[in-house]
Amino acid sequence: MLMSIPFVYHASYSQLALPSTHRFPTTKYHNLYQHALKHHLLIEQCRHTPMPMTKEALFRVHCPQYVEQFINGTLDHKAQRRIGFPWSTALVTRTLHAVNGTRLCTDLALEHGIAIHLTGGYHHAHYNYGSGFCIFNDLVIAARLAIDSGKIDKVLIFDCDVHQGDGTATLTQGCPDIISCSIHCAQNFPSRKQQSDHDIDLDKGCTDKRYLEHIQQILPYLIRLHQPDLIIYDAGVDIHQHDDLGYFAISNQGILARDKQVISIAKMHNIPLAAVIGGGYSRNEAELTHRHSQLLIAANESW
Known part of the structure; x- marks a missing residue:
């Protein structure tokens, strides 16, 4: 088993005090x-x-006024409610570390071939507002900074979260050097979809076989x-059949097979892969940990 996968983690990711009824x-x-x-x-x-x-760095992708206000x-209350979190200094700390964590993950992937970020995938964040637990779009920011550094010319954001990456879609329109692809449930959040470079809308109840074929x-x-x-891969596990916010019928084995497929295809084409857990x-909690761990198992087995 490969024992040297570089990964990114910061303690602030889980240091956010939320009400016990909160979905996040x-x-x-x-x-x-x-x-x-x-x-x-x-x-x-x-x-x-x-x-x-x-x-x-945030200003490269997001509205400076929005960045400063957050x-x-x-x-304002409406903007904060759309994000879905009560504002706190802990939220700011977590957000700034998490967004830079994905940027660091892309650097590590370019250096080592693969890297994993133990958060990330904030694909509902738009230019001047946040949405759906997403404040700043780490995927687009990481892609933009990697390209602007001169290390690479083009990034593919391959988003397999069950929800459409609507913020990624709007932020990358008119950017030929960042390609957005979202594979998501057509009947899930957000109700109003945006146009990615490539959208694959799958229906509720999608099974392992059909999903993996796509x-x-x-x-x-x-x-x-x-x-x-470079491929930035959003390995969301809300595709799982028992996810609280997902409408697919994907098993743990299906998640593992998906992650193996993505990693193996990237490796076969010799393209660095930066994965976020989405x-x-x-x-x-134990079930959720098990679902997310499939990415790590796949990386060890496939890279």
């Missing part, structure tokens, strides 16, 4: 981190800890068509 599973990041170390899916020596993202805690067809096609220098919602 803030404990899952620390739980996954501990599980991965215990079961030797990751090793502590390969952990990389992000610094907070600078405002200047950081200073002056967003992955096997679309990813090699996108690589041939766009020839990206969405996953369940009151059962």
Whole structure:
């Protein structure tokens, strides 16, 4: 088993005090981190800890006024409610570290071929507002900074979260160097879909077989068509049949098979892969950890 997968994690990811009734599973990041170390899916020596993202870097993708208002805690109530979190300094700390964590993950992927971020996938964040637990779009920010650094020319954001990456779609329209692909449930949030470069709308109840056939067809096609220098992969597990916010019928085995497919296809084409764990919602913490751990198992088996 490969024991040297670089990964990104910061303690602030799970240090967000939320009401017990809140849908966002803030404990899952620390739980996954501990599980991965215990079961030797990751090793502590390969952990990389992000610094907070600078405002200047956020300005490359997001409205400066929106950035300032969020950081200073002056967003109006409606804007804060759309995000879905009560504002706090802990939320700002978590957000800035998490967004920079995905940027760090892309750097590590370019250096080592693969890297995993134990949060990320904030694909509902738009230019001047946040939505659906997403404040700043880490996927687009990481892609933009990687390209602007001069290291690479083109990035494919391959989003397999059950919800459409609507913020990613709007932020990358008119950006030929960032290709957005969203494979999602047609009947799920957001109700008003945006136009990605490639949208694959699947119906409620989608099964392992049908889902995996789409992955096997679309990813090699996108690589041939766009020839990206880096793939940023949103490995959301809210596709699971028992996810609280997902409408698909995908099993744990289906999640593992998907992650193996994506990693193997990237490796076969010699394209660096930066993976974020994306969405996953369940009151059962052990079950949720098990679902997210499929990505780590796949990385160890496939890379």
